[in-house]
Amino acid sequence: MKTIAACVEEILITQPFLEEALFREIINFSALSEELQKPISAMLRKPVKTGAIMMALRRYNPPSHLRQSHQLKSVLKALGDITLRSNLVDYTFQNSDTLIESHSKLLDNFDSKAFYGFSRGIYESNIVVSTSEKQKVLNSFKDETMIGSQDNLSAISIRLPENNSKISGLYYQIFKRFAWEGISLYEVISTTNEFTVLVENQYVDQAFSAIKNLNAG
Incomplete structure (x- = not known):
């Protein structure tokens, strides 16, 4: 069964700019949760609360190239x-x-x-x-x-x-x-x-x- 966390990851992977902004903590979690409420509800085919989406966003594990930003900056x-x-x-x-x-x-x-x-x-x-x-x-x-x-x-x-x-x-x-x-x-x-x-x-x-x-x- 598909989870809210899986839906969040699927959306972020297809929108790398959003993913990076989330990782750098320059995006409002509450506002993003409200923005994602409708598409995630559609993906799960049931109503989803913004609080659950916000929790999934905070727990999201970014890809290695974002976590290793210091090493990447050195290469650049x-x-x-x-x-x-x-x-x-x-x-x-x-x-x-x-x-x-x-x-x-x-x-x-x-x-x-x-x-x-x-x-x-x-x-x-x-x-x-x-x-x-x-x-x-x-x-x-x-x-x-x-x-x-x-x-x-x-x-x-x-x-x-x-x-x-x-x-x-x-x-x-x-x-x-x-x-x-x-x-x-x-x-x-x-x-x-x-x-x-x-x-x-x-x-x-x-x-x-x-x-x-x-x-x-």
Whole structure:
């Protein structure tokens, strides 16, 4: 049988901003209980008192990345250099038996000083290059099925501490910052110790500032 505590946890998990505000004790428990009374009553299909909801809120056990906020802040303060590259174009191609061959043709003639990023999914692959290499991509992949393309993009890359894979919640903090700022990410490219976001040029200043301020809080 579903409990009030289970309902509270289900709601908080789907609303991470609310969850963090609750953990930081910057939210009114009484007001939140009244706000949750109707949805929890609907979930349990019976009336629920706000007092019971408030008790469940106070007993809620936050996820580890919120409990370990001190460790997470230390990692954020250790973030490395931020690099900005502009004038980029992104291509999405349908995966095929010949895609790797087309990719090899591109690399044979590619300018080593130009920006280059490649990621392969189950059904499609993305290539991000400097605008100067645009025609080379089109020539090399002329026999492939292009799903889409987008120009006027910029890439913001940040070096991550070597122990970043051991810290839960790190990527949550990065994406949360973008969400709070209302920044739409066109694409994300990640390696073990490097994190890159692609944004449309209109968001680049705002996105750069958001990443730069990650280690300020």
